[in-house]
Amino acid sequence: MGEFDLLAKLRERLPEPGPRxxxxxxxxxxxxxxxxxxxxxxxxxxxxVHFRRDxxxxxxxxxxxxxxxxSDLAAMGAEAGEAYVHLGVPADxxxxxxLELLDGMLALAAETGTELAGGDLTxxxxxxxxxxxxxxxxxxxxxxxxxxxGRGDLLVLTGEIGxxxxxxxLLEDPGLGRELSEETAERLRRRQLDPRPRLRAGRALAGAGxxxxxxxxxxxxxxxxxxxxxxxxxxxxxxxxxxxxxGVAEVAAAAGREPLELACSGGEDYELLAAxxxxxxxxxxxxxxxxxEATLTRIGEVLAGxxxxxxxxxxxxxxxxxxxQLSP
Amino acid sequence: MGEFDLLAKLRERLPEPGPRxxxxxxxxxxxxxxxxxxxxxxxxxxxxVHFRRDxxxxxxxxxxxxxxxxSDLAAMGAEAGEAYVHLGVPADxxxxxxLELLDGMLALAAETGTELAGGDLTxxxxxxxxxxxxxxxxxxxxxxxxxxxGRGDLLVLTGEIGxxxxxxxLLEDPGLGRELSEETAERLRRRQLDPRPRLRAGRALAGAGxxxxxxxxxxxxxxxxxxxxxxxxxxxxxxxxxxxxxGVAEVAAAAGREPLELACSGGEDYELLAAxxxxxxxxxxxxxxxxxEATLTRIGEVLAGxxxxxxxxxxxxxxxxxxxQLSP
Numbered sequence: 001m002g003e004f005d006l007l008a009k010l011r012e013r014l015p016e017p018g019p020r021x022x023x024x025x026x027x028x029x030x031x032x033x034x035x036x037x038x039x040x041x042x043x044x045x046x047x048x049v050h051f052r053r054d055x056x057x058x059x060x061x062x063x064x065x066x067x068x069x070x071s072d073l074a075a076m077g078a079e080a081g082e083a084y085v086h087l088g089v090p091a092d093x094x095x096x097x098x099l100e101l102l103d104g105m106l107a108l109a110a111e112t113g114t115e116l117a118g119g120d121l122t123x124x125x126x127x128x129x130x131x132x133x134x135x136x137x138x139x140x141x142x143x144x145x146x147x148x149x150g151r152g153d154l155l156v157l158t159g160e161i162g163x164x165x166x167x168x169x170l171l172e173d174p175g176l177g178r179e180l181s182e183e184t185a186e187r188l189r190r191r192q193l194d195p196r197p198r199l200r201a202g203r204a205l206a207g208a209g210x211x212x213x214x215x216x217x218x219x220x221x222x223x224x225x226x227x228x229x230x231x232x233x234x235x236x237x238x239x240x241x242x243x244x245x246x247g248v249a250e251v252a253a254a255a256g257r258e259p260l261e262l263a264c265s266g267g268e269d270y271e272l273l274a275a276x277x278x279x280x281x282x283x284x285x286x287x288x289x290x291x292x293e294a295t296l297t298r299i300g301e302v303l304a305g306x307x308x309x310x311x312x313x314x315x316x317x318x319x320x321x322x323x324x325q326l327s328p
Numbered sequence: 329m330g331e332f333d334l335l336a337k338l339r340e341r342l343p344e345p346g347p348r349x350x351x352x353x354x355x356x357x358x359x360x361x362x363x364x365x366x367x368x369x370x371x372x373x374x375x376x377v378h379f380r381r382d383x384x385x386x387x388x389x390x391x392x393x394x395x396x397x398x399s400d401l402a403a404m405g406a407e408a409g410e411a412y413v414h415l416g417v418p419a420d421x422x423x424x425x426x427l428e429l430l431d432g433m434l435a436l437a438a439e440t441g442t443e444l445a446g447g448d449l450t451x452x453x454x455x456x457x458x459x460x461x462x463x464x465x466x467x468x469x470x471x472x473x474x475x476x477x478g479r480g481d482l483l484v485l486t487g488e489i490g491x492x493x494x495x496x497x498l499l500e501d502p503g504l505g506r507e508l509s510e511e512t513a514e515r516l517r518r519r520q521l522d523p524r525p526r527l528r529a530g531r532a533l534a535g536a537g538x539x540x541x542x543x544x545x546x547x548x549x550x551x552x553x554x555x556x557x558x559x560x561x562x563x564x565x566x567x568x569x570x571x572x573x574x575g576v577a578e579v580a581a582a583a584g585r586e587p588l589e590l591a592c593s594g595g596e597d598y599e600l601l602a603a604x605x606x607x608x609x610x611x612x613x614x615x616x617x618x619x620x621e622a623t624l625t626r627i628g629e630v631l632a633g634x635x636x637x638x639x640x641x642x643x644x645x646x647x648x649x650x651x652x653q654l655s656p
Contacts, residue, residue, distance in 0.1 A: 022365070022468045027475070027558070028403040028542060029369035031468050034362045037350070041357035042448045042460060044414040049451045075356040086372040086414065086458035120370045123377045125453045130414035132370060132460035140350045140359050147355070214356060230355070 006095055007121055010102050014116055020136075021082065021117050030117035032082060037140040041072035044130035047090075053127065055171050056193045058097055059104025063194055065129035066105045068217065070112055070197035071270040075215035077144045077206020078135025080199055082117040083109065085131050088124025101129075112199055142206060149212035149231035149275035153302040156284065158201045158272045159294035161220055162252075162259060163245030165266020167192030169255050176254040177247075184247040191245065195270040201294050202272055204287035210274040221264040221320035223273060224308035231275070234305030237320075240313045241299045264310060264320070275302050334423055335449055338430050342444055348464075349410065349445050358445035360410060365468040369400035372458035375418075381455065383499050384521045386425055387432025391522055393457035394433045396545065398440055398525035399598045403543035405472045405534020406463025408527055410445040411437065413459050416452025429457075440527055470534060474558035477540035477603035481630040483563060484612065486529045486600045487622035489548055490580075490587060491573030493594020495520030497583050504582040505575075512575040519573065523598040529622050530600055532615035538602040549592040549648035551601060552636035559603070562633030565648075568641045569627045592638060592648070603630050 017024040023031035045051055045065050053061070070080055085105070089098060098121075109116055114133065137143045167188040170177045177185040198215070205213060214227045220237070228235045242263050252259040271294065276284055281298070288296040300311075308320035345352040351359035373379055373393050381389070398408055413433070417426060426449075437444055442461065465471045495516040498505050505513040526543070533541060542555045548565070556563045570591050580587040599622065604612055609626070616624040628639075636648035 023471075023473055027473045028400040029367035029406070029463065029471075031404070031471050031473070032366050032368065033364075033468055034366055036361075038360050038362055038366075039357035040360065040410070040412055040460075040462070041446055042412040042414050042458075044416065044448050044450050044458070046416055046450050046452050046456075048453065072356040076359070078357070082368070084368055084370040084460050086370050088372065088374060088456065118369055120372050120458070122372050122374050124374050124456065125376065128374075128416065128452065128456060130370075130372070130448070130458040132368075132412050134368070134462075135357065140361055143351075143357075143359050145351050145355045145359070 006098060009095065009099060013099065013102060013106060018115055021115055025116065025118050030082065034136060036136060036138045037143060039073055039076040039078040039135040039137065039143055040132065041069060042130060042132040043069040043072060044128065046128050047126035058101040060194050062101040062104035063108045065131050066108050066114065067195050067197050068270065069131040069133040070114065070199060071215040071217065073133055073135035074197045074199045074202035075213050075272055076135060077142065077202045077213065078137050079203065080112045080114040081134045081136045082115050083131055083133045084117060085119040085129065087119060087121050088128030089121065090124060090126055093127060112197065144206045144210050144213040146212050146214050146227045146230035149227060149233050149302045151233060151302055151304045153211055153275040154278050154281055154298055155235060155237060155300040155302065156274050156276060157243065157297050157299045158198050160243045160245040161216065161269045161271055162248035162263035162266055163188050163191035164195065164268040165262040166245065166248045166251040169251055176251050179250040179254065180247045188245065188247050188251065192268060195268060197270060198272050198294055200291035201288055204291040205272065205274045205284055208276065208284035208287045209280040210276045210284065213272055213274040216269045216271050216273060217267055219265040219267045220273065221308065221310065225320050227273065228306065228308045234303040235300060235308040236303055237300035237308065237310045239310050241297065243295065243297045334426060337423065337427060341427065341430060341434060346443055349443055353444065353446050358410065362464060364464060364466045365471060367401055367404040367406040367463040367465065367471055368460065369397060370458060370460040371397040371400060372456065374456050375454035386429040388522050390429040390432035391436045393459050394436050394442065395523050395525050396598065397459040397461040398442065398527060399543040399545065401461055401463035402525045402527045402530035403541050403600055404463060405470065405530045405541065406465050407531065408440045408442040409462045409464045410443050411459055411461045412445060413447040413457065415447060415449050416456030417449065418452060418454055421455060440525065472534045472538050472541040474540050474542050474555045477555060477559035477561050477630045479561060479630055479632045481539055481603040482606050482609055482626055483565060483628040483630065484602050484604060485571065485625050485627045486526050488571045488573040489544065489597045489599055490576035490591035490594055491516050491519035492523065492596040493590040494573065494576045494579040497579055504579050507578040507582065508575045516573065516575050516579065520596060523596060525598060526600050526622055528619035529616055532619040533600065533602045533612055536604065536612035536615045537608040538604045538612065541600055541602040544597045544599050544601060545595055547593040547595045548601065549636065549638065553648050555601065556634065556636045562631040563628060563636040564631055565628035565636065565638045567638050569625065571623065571625045
């Protein structure tokens with residue numbers, strides 16, 4: 001397989017560039033005319049560290065690499081724009097494999113309005129995908145960082161959590177799903193292998209005036225702590241309010257763990273945690289409903305102080321830092 | 329070494345963001361206000377494929393990763409802007425090693441006006457650096473792609489070539505340098521290990537009206553062929569006109585190779601090949617002189633037809649496709 005032959009075949013699969021991209025993949029660099037502000041983030045997944053090829057097909061691995069990068073744009077409230085991909089290809093991966101991987105990535109790109117505008121293809125000892133994504137907003141003020149949460153804000157969470165961690169446990173030990181329907185087990189595995197970036201929900205929350213936002217890649221406990229530090233506030237999360245994905249309780253029980261542990265320290269749910277003023281919650285709920293991507297649940301509040309604590313149903317507080325990260 | 333501890337230490341070393349970067353490393357994404365047009369490219373180097381740790385110190389490896397990415401911006405005539413880095417860290421690389429690598433990258437970033445605005449740090453089986461760079465120009469028309477060369481244009485080349493290939497040969501077999509002074513041998517090795525992106529020269533050529541431009545990463549023969557295909561023209565390069573780096577002839581002789589082979593098929597010289605109308609050559613030469621980064625040599629011309637040929641001193645043409653790529 002020649003590098004240039006494969007590159008040509010990969011490029012043939014790209015759709016025509018949209019209006020923002022003046023010169024797409026194939027030159028020394030892609031040329032775009034952004035307008036307004038851009039949000040840019042890079043996220044990489046490495047075989048043996050973040051995924052295993054015996055647990056996921058190549059198209060899904062390609063999707064996940066793009067999805068995890070786009071999730072950071074969702075957390076800024078940005079519109080997805082361009083993606084630039086380093087694909088490190090091990091010797092046992094053939095041309096058809098690379099095309100399958102690209103097709104998976106392109107399918108999610110089409111679903112999210114992302115253009116694959118450039119890339120680099122190299123040899124590597126294991127399959128490696130580093131994806132840089134550029135998102136757009138009319139102005140920098142329309143983007144939401146982690147640092148703006150203020151005392152009195154409410155904490156809201158999109159979708160359901162714990163599913164990715166439960167899915168990982170199921171992939172490692174399918175027997176843990178004996179209490180689940182095949183449909184529920186499959187949905188949990190997909191949460192781990194094929195996460196969806198909450199781009200529409202993120203823009204809806206930004207538009208409704210969220211003061212701070214972060215995506216859950218490390219797990220709720222860790223990511224809440226990041227948001228608390230960046231904003232210089234304390235977060236209190238009510239464990240009883242947390243929306244657990246269906247089947248998480250059963251998998252946790254079968255694995256001898258607490259559901260809360262999966263929900264709080266299992267990473268890779270890629271839901272959004274946002275802080276928002278109470279007077280804006282109604283507007284946010286309506287906007288999230290219109291975005292029709294995920295539910296919105298109020299899970300806690302922002303207080304003066306530092307740190308993030310998760311309050312158990314009995315009222316007992318647990319420092320979020322006490323939850324060790326479960327998944328890679 | 330905790331990922332977050334190391335990230336915090338890496339971030340401490342970053343200078344304050346400049347006016348274009350509104351939110352730098354540490355949030356979900358960096359926020360910038362580009363204005364005008366952007367040129368974006370990703371380039372990756374992988375241990376064992378593109379470099380060896382026993383041939384180069386970590387600071388120099390960090391520099392090279394950024395340099396090869398910036399070279400693509402030079403080839404567009406863009407001003408260097410932001411860099412986003414995926415660093416894949418093998419188990420035997422400690423915290424101090426990562427900081428050394430970053431310091432090398434930051435030194436080149438400071439020299440070139442590049443801001444390190446984001447990154448991702450993961451485990452990886454071998455040291456892997458994927459660098460996405462964003463460059464800027466007032467408008468897309470000010471950027472120079474590969475596709476604009478026209479019949480009658482002249483071909484010009486910055487700097488000297490063959491040095492990176494000779495340097496690679498010297499690294500693999502130091503005995504090949506027995507005819508060279510230590511200074512010359514060291515300069516050749518640096519051409520391979522520590523290339524300099526021709527950013528000022530690229531902007532000077534773009535400003536002077538270059539119609540097409542490419543950086544020499546694969547070697548003159550291959551890159552000339554890329555430019556010819558993209559522009560739909562033929563290129564004729566005079567072998568006798570090629571500016572060989574000092575010491576290339578001696579290393580080639582010691583290795584039993586032709587100097588022309590090192591000059592044409594040795595990659596990684598990272599000089600710029602540009603097409604430019606003859607009436608603009610004077611202006612380009614003056615601009616390159618003022619940029620004070622590299623010489624400018626006229627090496628051939630653009631003809632009707634297809635393909636790139638290199639004409640030997642006796643007048644015999646050699647198809648550029650006949651030169652196999654030498655270095656990785």
